[in-house]
Amino acid sequence: MSTVKIKNSRQKIADILLSIGCVNINFKNKFTLTSGKKSPVYVDCRKLVSFPKEREIIINEMSKQIKSKYKNQIVVAGGETAGIPYSSYISQKLKLPMVYIRKKPKGFGKGKIIEGEFKKKSKSVLIEDMATDGGSKIHFINSMRKAELSVRDIFVVFFYDIYPSAKANMKKMRVNLNYLASWKDILEISPNYISMKDHANLKKYLDMISNG
Template sequence: MISFPVATREEIAAITARALLEIGAVHLSPSEPFTYTSGLKSPVYVDCRKIIGFPRVRSRLIDLSLTMMADIAGLEAFDAVAGGETAGIPFAAWIADRLAVPMQYVRKKPKGFGRLAQIEGELTAGQRVLLVEDLATDGGSKVRFVEALREAGATVSHCFVVFHHDVFPGSRDRLAEHGIEIHALARWADVLAAARATESLPTGELDEVDEFLRAPLAWSAARGGIEALPER
């Protein structure tokens, strides 16, 4: 029998934020900004891949993910779980295992040999699939993964991530336009609040993060990064 811990959304966000800080998954570098795949410059980078190296943390976060998705969608809402290449794959595997449902993974584009497959694993038409990723920025990759799953016959309306930046203009609207609801254990507001409460990161650097979060594209443009998100 699958058991789900009892926790409110606020408790889930606080626990996740503290866990990310505890394992050193939150990196700050205002003086030498990180460059995201999109070309955006940022003083912060969250490395959710670190979670795979901390079994107790990942077990707790998977518990919380099941609690959240059961509350949002129900206990019998999904027939399968799909992980986005590559960081979403381990999280999808753990969630699928706990739900006792099949798992697939979705490539960013079809592989260039063999069956030219973009989706690996058994997928049948009409399957209700939960897309799982480690984090979300502007939502563009989530749309591409969902489109691939739908083209293969799956029904996809929910995407789960451990962490969602949730500061980029139009990211939620872009997903909603494609019929996708995004759900995250924690957002930047949660991590920032936890960092200040625990004094686990330098206050001056957190102030710089605050500035970035209020206007991420302007902050990026002022430091040589993109000043607008690419059209999807």
């Protein structure tokens, strides 16, 4: 393994994800992504909730991104389930109201799909742990707009940024995807954690997917 120096915030986030075991690489037994695709690589951002020091760095970086785009109060929305803890951390840090969006309406009570209080036409952002091709975000964005929340930004910890369909999905939803790190950043830092053989295989796989 070689030593790669961290040069920017995205590489710092990538280093955190690698150091606590969020990045999984297995070319023999592939993983199933939320999109349904099979992949030899998988990033599990859910693990971050168990690491307070690293989690704080992540939340601080995402908070900076949000504050750079929104100067006034907004509604922070978390997608069920992985987006809920991150939206909670962000809303607490920035002192913003929070709601969360169910994957489907609960089968009792008022049958709500969005939990929490908000005013119609309020500006809002969707918070998620990660995005692969962006397809799984369509439901959440549609639910927010149906409830008359104004949303034009999604914020995630990690974006795969290798599937050509991702940009098309974002354009279709008329939203911007903001992220802290991608596979490009993992690839740059991973020589500190994996063998050169695995690094070469990882690069080959990512290039293959990116090129369709």
